Amino acid sequence: MLEVKDLHVAYGRARVLFGVDLQAPPGSLVCLMGRNGVGKTTLLKAVMGVLPARQGTVLFDGRDITRAHVHARVRAGLGYVPQGHETFPQLTVAENLQVARESTPKARPGTLDEALDLFPALRGLLKRRAGFLSGGQQQQLAIARALVTEPRMLLLDEPTEGIQPSIVQEIEAAIRQLHATGLTILLVEQYLELALRLADHFVILDAGEVVRAGAATELHNDEGVRRLLAV
Numbered sequence: 001m002l003e004v005k006d007l008h009v010a011y012g013r014a015r016v017l018f019g020v021d022l023q024a025p026p027g028s029l030v031c032l033m034g035r036n037g038v039g040k041t042t043l044l045k046a047v048m049g050v051l052p053a054r055q056g057t058v059l060f061d062g063r064d065i066t067r068a069h070v071h072a073r074v075r076a077g078l079g080y081v082p083q084g085h086e087t088f089p090q091l092t093v094a095e096n097l098q099v100a101r102e103s104t105p106k107a108r109p110g111t112l113d114e115a116l117d118l119f120p121a122l123r124g125l126l127k128r129r130a131g132f133l134s135g136g137q138q139q140q141l142a143i144a145r146a147l148v149t150e151p152r153m154l155l156l157d158e159p160t161e162g163i164q165p166s167i168v169q170e171i172e173a174a175i176r177q178l179h180a181t182g183l184t185i186l187l188v189e190q191y192l193e194l195a196l197r198l199a200d201h202f203v204i205l206d207a208g209e210v211v212r213a214g215a216a217t218e219l220h221n222d223e224g225v226r227r228l229l230a231v
């Protein structure tokens, strides 16, 4: 479904990714891991088109989207939940969802209800401004907002970072449920145990390069991996 080949990305002169390869087959849940600052967010942004690729290709369903605009990628079926969720704080929960819904007029009418079924607590908060929600509720809103665009693949950047444990469990359950429905997921996650519970494939970045990749089962009891993640 997603194939990244020899991807190079830089911020001005500061080069951050050096020839990254990554594959996410249809229906897979790939966990992207690595210490702080190794380039995980940069990779997601380049897949989403928020940052340009200096070199390399991004294929989605076999189609070269390396130069496509973000909107075109959303229409092609990519959904993105950025780190720190980035909801619109002045808009209500309902308005946040509506804005996303309008960007994809062809999405089925039922998508909003399905997103709210995943996070029922949001139903009671529809009229509240997003800025007044807890961090965990905002994260749930950010995921719901990506889902109303009816993605076939979801990019999730550290959805559990800084979130209270009870909501982490709800988010983990939601990710598991989405994966079970066949959604392909690329998840950036720092907590190895959570990654092990959810992922079927993993990719570890170090200093902008892929240093390990494979089936999640290979991660269990692997001391080398724990060193790479500094856990």
Ligand SMILES: Nc1ncnc2c1ncn2[C@@H]1O[C@H](COP(=O)(O)OP(=O)(O)OP(=O)(O)O)[C@@H](O)[C@H]1O
Pocket (backbone or CB within 6 Å): 011, 014, 016, 034, 035, 036, 037, 038, 039, 040, 041, 042, 043, 083
């Ligand atoms: N806007 C920017 N301008 C310049 N350098 C940046 C910018 N954003 C990130 N970087 C640098 O790029 C490198 C990779 O950052 P990135 O956020 O992709 O890492 P990460 O693996 O997602 O880290 P974290 O786990 O802390 O989110 C870091 O060295 C960071 O300082």
